[in-house]
Amino acid sequence: MSPFPSLRRLFLFILLLDRRVFALDKYIAAVYEHAVILAPNTTQPVSPEEALKFMNKNMDILEKAIKAAAKQGAHIIVTPENGIYGFGLSRETLYPYLEDIPDPQVNWIPCTDPERFGRAPVQERLSCLARNNSIYVVASMGDKKPCNHSTDPKCPSDGRYQYNTNVVFDSDGRLVARYHKYNLFMVELEQYNSPHEPELVTFDTAFGKFGTFTCFDILFHDPAVALASDPKVDTILFPTAWMNVLPHLSAVEFHSAWAMGMRINFLASNTHSRSLNMTGSGIYAPDGSRAFHYDTESEKGHLLIAELDSHPRTVFPATNWSSYATTIEPFHKEHSFTGVIFFDEYTFSELSKEADHLTVCQKGLCCHLNYKMTEHREDEVYVLGAFDGLHVVEGEYYLQICTLLKCGSTDLQSCGQPVTTAQTRFDYFSLSGTFSTNYVFPEVLLSGIQLAPEEYQVLSDGQLISKNGTSQPLLTVTLFGRWYEMDPPHPYFHSRSL
Numbered sequence: 001m002s003p004f005p006s007l008r009r010l011f012l013f014i015l016l017l018d019r020r021v022f023a024l025d026k027y028i029a030a031v032y033e034h035a036v037i038l039a040p041n042t043t044q045p046v047s048p049e050e051a052l053k054f055m056n057k058n059m060d061i062l063e064k065a066i067k068a069a070a071k072q073g074a075h076i077i078v079t080p081e082n083g084i085y086g087f088g089l090s091r092e093t094l095y096p097y098l099e100d101i102p103d104p105q106v107n108w109i110p111c112t113d114p115e116r117f118g119r120a121p122v123q124e125r126l127s128c129l130a131r132n133n134s135i136y137v138v139a140s141m142g143d144k145k146p147c148n149h150s151t152d153p154k155c156p157s158d159g160r161y162q163y164n165t166n167v168v169f170d171s172d173g174r175l176v177a178r179y180h181k182y183n184l185f186m187v188e189l190e191q192y193n194s195p196h197e198p199e200l201v202t203f204d205t206a207f208g209k210f211g212t213f214t215c216f217d218i219l220f221h222d223p224a225v226a227l228a229s230d231p232k233v234d235t236i237l238f239p240t241a242w243m244n245v246l247p248h249l250s251a252v253e254f255h256s257a258w259a260m261g262m263r264i265n266f267l268a269s270n271t272h273s274r275s276l277n278m279t280g281s282g283i284y285a286p287d288g289s290r291a292f293h294y295d296t297e298s299e300k301g302h303l304l305i306a307e308l309d310s311h312p313r314t315v316f317p318a319t320n321w322s323s324y325a326t327t328i329e330p331f332h333k334e335h336s337f338t339g340v341i342f343f344d345e346y347t348f349s350e351l352s353k354e355a356d357h358l359t360v361c362q363k364g365l366c367c368h369l370n371y372k373m374t375e376h377r378e379d380e381v382y383v384l385g386a387f388d389g390l391h392v393v394e395g396e397y398y399l400q401i402c403t404l405l406k407c408g409s410t411d412l413q414s415c416g417q418p419v420t421t422a423q424t425r426f427d428y429f430s431l432s433g434t435f436s437t438n439y440v441f442p443e444v445l446l447s448g449i450q451l452a453p454e455e456y457q458v459l460s461d462g463q464l465i466s467k468n469g470t471s472q473p474l475l476t477v478t479l480f481g482r483w484y485e486m487d488p489p490h491p492y493f494h495s496r497s498l
Contacts (some may be wrong), residue, residue: 004189008049010489013181017182018199021452023206023207023310024075024206024207024310025309025310025311026074026307026308026309026310027075027076027129027207027208027307027308027310028067028072028074028305028306028307029074029075029076029077029078029265029267029305029306029307029308030065030072030074030076030077030078030283030302030304030305031067031076031077031079031268031269031281031282031283031302031303031304032062032065032078032079032199032269032281032301032302033064033078033080033269033270033271033272033279033293033301033302033303033304034061034062034065034080034269034271034272034301035061035271035272035273035297035299035300035301036058036059036082036083036086036087036272036273037052037054037057037058037061037086038086038087038088038090039086039088040054041084042089042090042093042348043090043093043095043401044093044263045092045093045095045096046093046242047096048096048119050192050340051085051097051145054085054120054124055084055085055097055122056125056346057124058085058086059084059122059125060433061065061301062079062083062084062129062139063129064132065079065228065301065303066079066130066133066135066137067133067298067454068303069135069303069305070134071148072135072305073265074135074137074305074388075135075136075171075205075207075369076136076137076138076205076210076237076266077135077136077137077138078138078237078238078267078269078289079137079138079139079239079269079413080140080239080240080241080269080270080271080272080281080326081139081140081164081214081215081239081240081241081271082140082164082241083139083140083269083271084097084122084140084141085141085142085301086233086407087195087241087362088122088167088275089191090190090191091158091162091190091191091192092158093122094162094191095144095160095162096143097399098141098142098143098144098162099119099120099121099122099123099141099142099143099144100117100118100120100143100144100145101120101123101141101143101165101167101175101178102117102175102178102372103178104175104176104177104203104387105176107130107174108174108295109112109125109127109172109173109174109175110123110124110126110127110128110169110173110175110411111127111128111130111131111132111173112131112173119333120224121181121484122141122165123175125142125167126139126141126167127173127174128168128173129169130169130170130171130172130173131169131171131172131173132173135169135171136168136169136170136171136176136241137169137207137247138166138167138168138237138267138269139166139167139168139169139239140165140166140214140239141161141162141165141166141167142163142164143162143166143180143441144160144161144163145161145163146160146161146162147159147160147161147218147483148191148215154196154424161193162191162192162193162498163180163181163192163193163195164180164181164188164191164192164214165178165179165180165181165186166178166179166181166201166212166214166237166239168203168212168214168237170203170205170421173489176200176201176203177212177214178193178201179199179201179212179214179215180194180198180199180384180442181194181213181215181216181217182194182195182198182213182217182220182222182223182348182487182490183214183216183217183219183490184218185215185394186394186397187396187421190272193331193494194432194490197332198222198223199223200223200227200230200415201213202227202230202233203224207233207310208238208265208310208311209232209233209235210233210234210235210236211227211228211230211233211235211236211237211238211339211456212236212238213227213238213239213399214239214240215238215239215240215241215242216236218240218254218255218258219482220484220487220490221398221482221484221487222490224236224448225262225409225439225484227392228262228264229262231313232262233264233267233297234265234310234311234312234313235264235266235308236259236264236265236267237267238255238266238267238268238269239269240268240270240271240351240385241270241271241276241278242255242268242270242271242280243276243277243278244277244278244279245279245342245418246418246419246420246449246472246475247341247344247403247405247416247418247419247445247475247476247478248401248403248439248447248476248478248480249328249342249343250280250294250449251270251279251280251281251282251294251371252280252281252282252289252290252292252293252294252449252451252485253443253445253449253451253476254441254443254480255268255282255283255284256284256289256443256453256477257294257442257443257480258289258443259285259286259491260284260286260288260441260442260453260458261439261440261441261442262281262286263286263312263313264286265284265285265286265308265309265368266282266284266285267282267283267284267339268280268281268282268283268284268348268409269281271300272299272300272302272392274290274296274297274299277296277298279293279295280292280293280449281293281302281304282304282459283305283306283308284302285308285309285312286312286313286437287453288451288454288495289451289453289478290306290307290308291306292304292451294449294450295470300392303334304488305460308341311457317460318460319458319459319460319461319462320436320438320460320461320462321433321435321437321438321440321462321479321481322433322434322435322436322461322462323367323460323461323462324431324432324459324461324488325366325367325433325434325435325462326434328357328368329365330361330368331357331358331359331368331369331370335349335350335428336348336349336360337349337412339385339404339412339413339415339416340414340416341387341414342391342393343391343393344387344391345386345387345389346362346385346386346387346388346401346403346416347360347361347362347375347386347387347467348360348383348384348385348415348416349383349384349385350381350382350383350410350412350458351369351371351373351381351382351383351384351404354372354373354375354376355371355372355373355403356371357369357370358371358384359386360385360402361386362386362387362388362389363389363432364386364388364390364436364437365386365387365433365434365435365481366386366433366434367383367385367386367402367403367432367433367479368383368402368417368432368433369384369402369404369406369429369430369471370428370429370430371426371428371429371430372426372427372429373424373425373426374424374425374427374469375425376422376424376428377423377424378410379410380406380407380410380422380423380424381406381407381409381410381412381414381415382404382405382406382407382424382474383402383404383405383407383415384404385401385402385403385404385405385415385416386401386402386403386404386433387399387400387401387403388400388463389399390486390488391488396487396488397487398483398484398485399449399480399481399482399483399485400433400435400436400437400440400482400483401434401478401479401480401481401482402417402431402432402479402481403476403477403478404429404431404474404476404477404478405419405475405476405477405478406419406422406424406474406476407419417488419475420447420448420449420475421447421448421473421475422473423433423447423473423476424473424474425469425470425471425472425473425474426466426470426474427466427469428465428466428468428469429464429465429466430464430466431463431464431465431477431478431479432461432462432463432464432467432479433479434483435462435479435483436482436483437482437485438486439481439482439483439484440462440479440480440482441479441480441481441482442456442458442464442478442479442480443476443478443479443480444464444474444476444477444478445474445475445476445478446470446471446472446473446474446475447472447473447474447475448472450472452470452471455467455468455469455471456477462485464477464479
């Protein structure tokens, strides 16, 4: 009898054994909030050699963070958007900083074969940092692709595409992911091109399946929700240069809420810049933050490290966000008034008692609040607000938001202004809404821009409730809904050729 069948069974057994040995139920994640050094000359093009000399200053700093993370056992580290060459460059002056980044299917390790696709010193250095420290490295850089008007009618007038790009190198230094940012933010439309279609970029590791997108992408369905809706994707990698906008869009507040709403791990690495109001990085799980950093005082970068479950989705069931609110009678409606949050006109009602039940409605959205304050302070005003409409400033996207928030002062006209500190604690709150979308992100932000995920929970019927009151004074409790089907077409189709 031939020995080959038994050898084959032995080989298959070894393969299965290897998978059990090397597959990890948990892993250590790192994100680095980087105080980016900005280019000294942004108005005149420099040579590629000068561009590289400058970029190496930022990569010197990133190298220290990568080595520190690896020494602490991190399996992967995420660095910020624009973390290598910064901001302020025009399309022309940006060009010397770009490299041609190939499709990862080419199976390339730049550290060991740097000239395979031409000059690529940034990719080579990132690859070597990953390989020499046995860690996955996620970085933001620029990709360039030549094009020809005769064969590509969408080719820009300067004969090239420029992309804001995430790259991922595995622990051997191999390029395993390349993502071109789809939803460009304002000035980026003058610097970069959006790919013709959103890219759903994933890669597999021994500690889960990962996906990646960039900054402004998170506010849109494609590619963010499309990617995170894949039940096989465990973790999102998120380089960002996020400018904080209170009360609902500070980085740690919204990114942690998005992770909870999508029931996914989320590694957010933000640029650090006091002048641009950029700070707020975190390692988030579906039940809240594992580590976060928010610092508006210093000019220093910061490394975060925390452990995550490799496959968190099996633990956290889905939520029907309108289930509770659509089955109850509206609570007592107090006198309502209008106010503005980030250029959107909300309907507000003041919390005039120490404990009460309130309902506020706008269009098809009714927001219900049941609450009890520890003390009703006369020097602080809180309101319940509702917004159901298209946001049209710094991007166009449809929102449905229910929010309990502290006003800027006792003047009701201050409701919706950015607030960072408070004195009022709540013994209890329950917030719900009649949402037309099931994409809702639960935010709870405490005084000093602090998170406390252990102090609240989301019920399967869509209620956001406190557990045992708030340990710190409360800034806002918000259900941030995105009704993607009501969004206008993607701006790429309306932007001019550059």
